[in-house]
Amino acid sequence: MGKEELRKGMLLSLEKIGGMERRRVQKAMHTHLFDSPLWKQAERIGVTLSTEKEWDTEAIIEQAWDEGKAVCVPKSIHDSRELQFYDITSFDQVEKGYFNLMEPIVEQTSRVDKESMDLLIVPGLLFTKSGYRIGFGGGFFDRFLADFSQPTVSLVHTNQLVDSFPIEPHDVPVDYIVTEEELFETKLLK
Known part of the structure; x- marks a missing residue:
């Protein structure tokens, strides 16, 4: 099965999770993240604004x-398919951008070098326990x-964890995965 079919299947699966269960899962994920040394030691967090x-x-x-x-949150530069991160101090400093994603208003924010981020929260749809991910497409x-040399972590429902999928040479695994059950380091499972 190709990545596009896997993406579609997981999106359908995630849509079936009811509101009460979704809130329970998110609360557990957040608790595991906030209790971790990763979070406690980080002074600047890179994160997308979720859909x-x-x-x-x-x-x-x-x-x-x-x-x-x-x-700091990313702005998508679609011509070069790159991300640039900007510090935000208020949700008033974001607007709908590329693919209707909420992105920083660059005139109201300051660009951040990737080296200054202590932790990056990476989105995705499917993950292996070794940290490889299938995102929403685009790369x-x-x-x-x-x-990027700092720690990376993804929020993952246990249903999003799969044994394997096709890994391509440009795929970069995340360092940690936080589920509703635990936070674990992926390199320990490679």
């Missing part, structure tokens, strides 16, 4: 602000991760 199909990141951003952490995050 309805993704696990909530708004609560993560608010928690970071409550703890005095800096938050933006794989390009960004190719030379």
